[in-house]
Amino acid sequence: MMNKGSRLAIILSVSGLFALSMVSFVGAQTAALTVSCSGTVSSTSVTWAAAPAGGISPYTYLWSGTGVAGATSSSMTANYPSGGTITASVSVSDSATSTATATTSCSAVVPTPTATTTPPVLHFRQPELVINPGGRFLARGMIIQSVASGSFVGKVWGTTWTVNVSPSTNLLLRNGNGVTTDIGQLQVGDEVGVSGRVDADHPGIVNANVVRNYSIINLRKALKQELKELRNGEDNDESENSGRGNSGNSQGIKNQIQNILEQIKKLQEQIKNSR
DSSP states (O other), rough: OOOOHHHHHHHHHHHHHHHHHHHHHHHOOOOOOEEOOOOEEEEEEEEEEEESSSSOEEEEEEEEETTTTOSSSEEEEEEEEEEEEEEEEEEEEETTTOOOEEEEEEEEEOOOOOOOOOOOOOSOOOEEEEEEOOEEEEEEEEEEEEEEETTTEETTTEEEEEEEEOOTTTETTSSSOEEOOOGGGGTOOEEEEEEEEETTSTEEEEEEHHHHHHEEEOOOOOSSOOOSSSOOOHHHHHHHHHGGGGSSSSSHHHHHHHHHHHHHHHHHHHHHHOE
């Protein structure tokens, strides 16, 4: 038979178990889902990264903003060549219930590129392009686009050519003096005349015999001694034109080339008008 004291002890014991149970339940609660994001700038690109906390992983991601809209990874890199302040937003969902969602935004400042202007090209010689049936190549008014070791890329009459400069190539200044194969005298934007032969096996390649740089009359290097004159102006002009007088039907070839050049002009005008 249970007395009064025993009943009290049982009640207290049950109450103690209930209290312990409540403490255990509270401790098992999950922290609320939160998220932060950041943008790390490198040149004109930004690496965006989301950092969730709380909730139950794994998480799902959904980005919005220029360059990242629709992305579903925790981080990605996007390019912003125009620069300025860029903003991105990310939403993160808890995978356990798909109801816990956190959203945040972050921004990054990408440097704005410095505007550059291209100076107008002032030709020393009227642009000219002649290729005869024997492969003889003559160009005047060619503008250099890039310079490499042993060659350069030039543009004339809307066509681009890679010009090979060999040890036998004569590189001349505008006044007819110069140095043999010193390609260091050529720079981007220079206007040159090229005499040589096209490479039959490689379209757009010219093996140059003579390259005259109309843009300079003195060597760019600070040389103490004067170089001997390789050719006078008349000799060089004769060398550049030698390929045109050897063919019996040179006038017919000139007419064909002129027709091609006129077609190029028409195409260039059509392109300009369509813009």
